[in-house]
Amino acid sequence: MRGTDEVLLRRVARGEADALTALYRRHAEGLFGFLQRLAGDRMLAEEILQDTLLAVWRGAERFEGRAQVRTWLYGIARRQAHNRLRSVRPAETALDDVPDVAEPAAGPEELALVRLDRDQVLAAVARLGLRHREVVVLAFVAELSQAEIADVVGVPVGTVKSRLHHARAALVHALAELEGTQR
Structure with a gap:
């Protein structure tokens, strides 16, 4: 039985392992991409994904339907990632060093992002602080x-907009630094 995500989750809550497998097949690729970008490490992302599935298995009966199942799954994945990444301190780009962008519309900096190498962009995303990295990944990967x-993040929409705005500015700054080191 295929069913909607909600039906699958109710089945998971009843202990039906095949429903968890079906839910996994639907969402694993997106969740893994999100977790890999947050963790910056494939193996660690796989472990966090497994932690996420275990948490879904154990907590499916607590789903209240206030959000979409997909959103709920990303929230669990985010919490599992934060639990694992607390001790990991990636190099971060300080937002104090980033000039504030006056207009959130695509400007020359954002247009330059399109022309950059994928690896450069991923390296710049990895340099963002976790709060900014997660909104970028949720917006552009998921x-x-x-x-x-x-x-997913548990903040108002305005805070998401602000974090995305500052993350874009930090990305531009990080990419400029990476460009400078590669010359």
Whole structure:
């Protein structure tokens, strides 16, 4: 039985392992991409994904339906990642060093991002602080809406917009630094 995510989750809550497998097949690729970008390490992302699935298995009966199942899953994945990454301190780009962008519309800096090498962009994303990195990944890798990101992260939509704005500026700054070191 295929069913919607909600039906699958109710089945998971009843202890049906095949429903968890079906839910995994639907969402594993997106969740893994999100976790890999947060963790910066494939193996660690796989471990966090397994922790996420275990948490879903144990907590499916607590799903209240206030959000979409997909959003709920990303929230669990985010919490599992934060639990694992507390002791990991990636190099971060300080937002104090980043000039504030006056207009959130695509400017020359954002247009330059399109022309950059994928590895450069991923390296720059990895340099962002966790709060900024997660909203970037949720928006551009998982393709969640700002409202869905707000649900996952547990902040108002305005905070998501602000974090995305500052993350873009920090990305531009980090990319400029990476460009300078590669010359």
